[in-house]
Amino acid sequence: MKREKGLLIVLSGPSGVGKGTVCGALRKEDTDIRYSVSATTRAPREGEAEGVNYFYKSKAEFERMIQDGELLEYAQYVENYYGTPRSYVEDMLAAGHDVILEIEVQGALQVKETFPEGVFIFLMPPSLNELRSRIEERGTETADLIDNRMTVAKEEIDLMDKYDYVVENDEVESAVERIKAIVTAENCKKDRLIHLYKSLVEE
Template identity: 55%
Template sequence: MIARTYNKGLLVVISGPSGTGKGTVCKRLLEKHPEIKLSISVTTRQPRKGEVEGKNYFFRTEQEFKQIMEEGGFLECAQVYDSYYGTPKKYVREQMNAGHDVILEIDIQGALKVKERFEEGVFIFILPPSMEELRKRITGRGTESEEAILKRFQSAYQELDFMNRYNYVVVNDEVEAAADRIAAIIQAEKCRVDRNHHINEQLLGGVI
């Protein structure tokens, strides 16, 4: 029998400043690796046309949401305008125990909350290749005023200071390459010694 490295799933938290393209990178990663699951949030807002329970979101009433929150059932949660959103701890655990890696794309503040409650997660910070390119990406959206663009750029500049709170950094110079780097990080994490004590036990026990 050949020894297998870590066979449980990992929670991979991906975040970074606005405009770094983290959503696009995550989408490409999931296209290339369909075995990886995207974390599904719980929300109190009403389903939009085409949205499916358990696929896009878990839709709950505000009372149900607050009960989950009181029971410590969220890795993180926040109120956005009149609705609540949260990352369900139970769903993430179930997917990981089934051997699926789970991607959580989230803002920096949310990621840091998850890190407080889930230290075994893998935290990846996405960077632009340059600040000039970041400004181009933010400006290229064409949906915001010059004032809003400047505010977003300044916020992104400040958010760079949070990079040291993460385990890894990936520069999104090209989407395909960035997705491949994240996949490589996941594989490397599964080969870490502290995740694979069982192999030593199997060897010493003569199981292999």
């Protein structure tokens, strides 16, 4: 039986934890999940592409999107804006597709206010030392910026209790399998399906 509305899955966690890598691997394995591309004012990193990793915007363009109500959520993180374009997410959910958002913690908490029925997954590093190593390996931040990211990461980990699930990103393949299991279980929840099956009895 076709669902009336898709499932909104929100994946967030500290910078450097591997959200993009995990989502990329998930997309390759499960074509039924639609991936929402975020907008950002930060510069593209090597290998990133417009419309694939992010929609890259100027600060003025991003602030116009905020004023026009075009964003489901947005946050300012380490001097850059990040946000989720609203129309794509709402259209896909209405069509019955599951949608995954890969967003920062600030943004995830905004989405929770609008979509409390969503599934919120916190991606956790094996340790803070491992998190710092991953950020350093990117080679895109100064030492001061890395220190700033680590301070923010500790604050974000303190917000873990706002989420429904915690997945440790020790190995990408294992993290993807755990997320797929969560999505499968959530799609089978009684509260999401009961009205559909009760309609069979009424017919």
